[in-house]
Amino acid sequence: MGVQIGVLGGGQLGRMLALAGYPLGLGFRFFDTAPEAPAGQLAELVVGDYADEEALARFAEGLSLLTYEFENVPLAAVARLAQSLPVYPPPGALEVAQDRLAEKTFFQGLGIPTPLFYPVQTHNDLLDGLERTGWPALLKTRRMGYDGKGQRLLRSPADLEAAWAQLGGQPLILEAFVPFERELSILAVRSTRGQVAFYPLVENHHEKGILRKSLAPAPATSARLQHQAEELARRVMERLDYVGVLAIELFEMEGVLWANEMAPRVHNSGHWTLEGAETSQFENHLRAILGLPLGSTAPRGRAAMLNLIGQRPEFARVLEIPGAHLHWYGKEVRPGRKVGHVTLRADTPEVLQADLRRLEAVLAETKD
Numbered sequence: 001m002g003v004q005i006g007v008l009g010g011g012q013l014g015r016m017l018a019l020a021g022y023p024l025g026l027g028f029r030f031f032d033t034a035p036e037a038p039a040g041q042l043a044e045l046v047v048g049d050y051a052d053e054e055a056l057a058r059f060a061e062g063l064s065l066l067t068y069e070f071e072n073v074p075l076a077a078v079a080r081l082a083q084s085l086p087v088y089p090p091p092g093a094l095e096v097a098q099d100r101l102a103e104k105t106f107f108q109g110l111g112i113p114t115p116l117f118y119p120v121q122t123h124n125d126l127l128d129g130l131e132r133t134g135w136p137a138l139l140k141t142r143r144m145g146y147d148g149k150g151q152r153l154l155r156s157p158a159d160l161e162a163a164w165a166q167l168g169g170q171p172l173i174l175e176a177f178v179p180f181e182r183e184l185s186i187l188a189v190r191s192t193r194g195q196v197a198f199y200p201l202v203e204n205h206h207e208k209g210i211l212r213k214s215l216a217p218a219p220a221t222s223a224r225l226q227h228q229a230e231e232l233a234r235r236v237m238e239r240l241d242y243v244g245v246l247a248i249e250l251f252e253m254e255g256v257l258w259a260n261e262m263a264p265r266v267h268n269s270g271h272w273t274l275e276g277a278e279t280s281q282f283e284n285h286l287r288a289i290l291g292l293p294l295g296s297t298a299p300r301g302r303a304a305m306l307n308l309i310g311q312r313p314e315f316a317r318v319l320e321i322p323g324a325h326l327h328w329y330g331k332e333v334r335p336g337r338k339v340g341h342v343t344l345r346a347d348t349p350e351v352l353q354a355d356l357r358r359l360e361a362v363l364a365e366t367k368d
Helices: 012-024 053-060 075-082 091-097 100-109 123-133 157-167 223-240 281-290 315-319 349-364
Strands: 004-008 027-032 044-047 065-068 117-120 137-141 151-154 172-176 182-190 196-198 202-207 210-216 244-253 256-263 302-309 324-328 338-346
Touching (some): 004 075, 012 027, 027 053, 044 053, 053 075, 065 075, 100 117, 100 223, 117 123, 123 137, 123 157, 123 172, 137 157, 151 157, 182 223, 182 281, 223 244, 223 256, 244 281, 315 324
Parallel strands (some): 004 027, 027 044
Antiparallel strands (some): 117 172, 137 172, 182 202, 182 244, 244 256, 302 338
């Protein structure tokens, strides 16, 4: 038997890892709580609870190493598996990323700018924090929030009680609102041999807290800004002895990058790399955890990615657009659910924008 990679989580990111790994002769086994997890379309899927030691043991049997495709994997399960298998990225990265307070404190300790933040346990903590952050501010759960979930924007004192009624009673973090000019992300990759590579900065556009569109490389990005992003990502990876793909979401404000949060895994804002880069983030993640030479991260012209959220467009209409590539995850279509994405690739920004307008018009016909 060749190399068998275990993946905690069986969502679309895991599915795309398997698709990238099969040309390299790799085998995969996934663990997920949902029997309909998309990765099960391509590889063995062990279904169970993360607290089920017997299910985890069955999953781990015969594996060569372990990775994960989402950052909310219970640390106890990872620690148990790490006793018998190499785990990449390291569990310490999970621990930092799972708690927004720990994450912001970690960034601060590395000298990376972040919004002003304040831990909140009680209603009085919230009032004290608002005296420091001012208005507007964001109240967020410290754990489990994603795609805009678990957070409320506090524009004025009128929003206070409704936000507390929704989120109070659990560990929270209050963050000052950053009047950013745009949202960016940097994808970095580091191998077990210490080799490091960076993808170009990506410009991200969100709707209702969910990533809707990414443009790569980010328009109007200077070499200085790219270098700034790479250096802060390098600091994070070196401190964590990181292995694999790392995504850091950033705010740009007056030429300075502020860290919002990090994801110790392949990332939605890196989907453009499937057709838009010499080596996709998924293949480079696998190369990194296996200690293989990393592939080139150079872009192949200009690229865009649009998430399909709660909609199934007419595939033929999408594919008749030049440079369009459709990725369908095989998930049931529900409002607010990511069920696929489309990437576009073009040689010039002008052609990309024309194709993007055409694609957006097609998607608007079936938008949730």
